[in-house]
Amino acid sequence: MTAGARAARWLLLAAAALWPLAGGAAEVGATVEEAELPALGGGTVSLLGRGAAASVVVLFRPDQENSVDALRQLAACEREFAGKPVHWVAVVSAAWPEEQVRSAARATGIRMPVAVDRGDEIYARLGARLHPVIAVVGKDRRLAAWEPYRRLNYCERVAARLRFLLGETSQAEMDRVLSPPQATMPGAEAAAVARRDVNLGRRQLQQGSAEKALESARKALARDHGLAAAHALLGQALAALGRCPEALPSFAEALRLDPTEAAALEGQRACAAAAPGR
């Protein structure tokens, strides 16, 4: 940082000292006042979007790895909401040299305007203590959420909040993104392995290996006796071996467990059609 820039920074800090401030961050539900801020490169930019269903205010620093990463993640989010009534603005302290801010913003790929926070007015007004941090504000100008930086799922979280504010998703759907369910590893559960046996048995049956299909059905039932498809497969294999009288109880059991079990219904019909005297 040059001596001039350093001097400017401290002057701005002195200006910040004149701004009144409460003790902590604005609480969720609090009203956020609109403000017109100088935009990087000239003109002004609104803190909140007029008519926007939601506003995303990103407080960042250009010299900081987490801020740069956050902006990169948000660039993807921005693209996802292109054309929707969402107002995006990145807010940076005027203490930073303009060129440094411009360079950081360019490197992240964000399209949102960058507002310059003179005297850290917005920083103080929102009671923000961290960078980067995002304030998500609803149409009613109430603070819907603070989203402090996260290395993972940051865009996911912001997007979930925006979709909720836009009325695209329910509270439950948003909560599912904010607290994602465990991604379990597959295959260890007996029921899953039983279904796999059934699928293998179907392939074996398809290839004319009814004896092997019978074996697969029995393995499946040993793992999960309540699996309707396994009873149906057992019936199918027996029927394929010409043992319809033995197959029928299996079809019946499959249909007792699942009245819509298609293979069992078809098996019953086929066995009935193949019965002597028809």
Next chain:
Amino acid sequence: MPAKPIALVASLVLAGAVWAAPPAKGSKQQAKPAAAKTAAAKTAEKPLAPLPADVKPGWSHGPYEAGDCSICHQKNDRRDPGPVSVKGNDLCFGCHEEFREIMGRKFRHAAATDACVNCHNPHNSAERKLLRHEQTALCFECHDDIRAVAQNSKVKHAALTTGSKCAGCHNPHAANVEKLLVLLPFDLCLSCHGQEGLKDEQGVVLANMKRWLQDNKVWHGPIQGKDCSSCHRTHGADHFRLLSADYPPKFYAPYESKNYELCFGCHDERAMAAAETNALTGFRDGKRNLHYLHVNKSDRGRTCRACHEVHASHQSHHIRDGVPYGPKGWILKLNYQKTANGGSCAKTCHDTKTYARDGGAPGKASRGPLPPASQARRP
């Protein structure tokens, strides 16, 4: 087989057949396309033939073991089975149907989306789950950046080499959290760091974080956000406790912003560097910045840990219950009292002192006596 049963089989199988489904909408690949290409290239380098006859496999695929080549191939001939009957993962999903749902999760592993056989040998293997190689080695075939971190970092994470290794934290198929994490970082970390007696590689007993967090209800932001990875590098790091950047390990340290790189990754350095402020910190008496006063000293500057518990504490602003004193580390209570407009610390490091942001009286204390000191080891 009589003609009638054959026709019967065909109709029954058609009724029960389950095959391919397209990937779910909105899914994201969790590796760069180049990585998937690399995985495919690696597979091409090493054909998927069964292990040589003189090598005893640890695990065999059911159809291969049963000699049912035609379950997957066009011919039922071990010596000449011909090409597979269905191209791509749909062949596998025909039996392993649960993967249709799994691969519908938001974040998918590019190598898995590309081909199951990038990681699995469809015939047999010396490894569990028919993996083509030992799990970590297999992952590192593509993720050589992680291999470099794991091998070259000064501080290692035992999670990479024990238990389920990579799969302890990542789902190699698909997940609901970025980086294919099985759960959010916090939930994952506590699954190991929520037990007593866990030790680091030097044998130092680590805190039971679950207990500490249960006993201390004022949580640091990244913990509230379930993002341990904001401060810790889970594959390996050059800073103690796998921290991502410099953080003073001692009570005193000369003030230099580089020493606090970890904290300044989120907190504003100016809150320590500016002697006066009305905006940068709430810990000020009028404009007099009390963070600056405590920390910004060229000799015995108080480090963050002198006053704050970085994970959680009983008190607002993560203020510690007390500070260690003397060679035996006696804990002297800080007795911090928060008020609407400031606060006070009892006579411990100095005489009782109060502060008020508006420069007036600090107002009435807003906190009662501290709860009993936690029995849990400090993290």
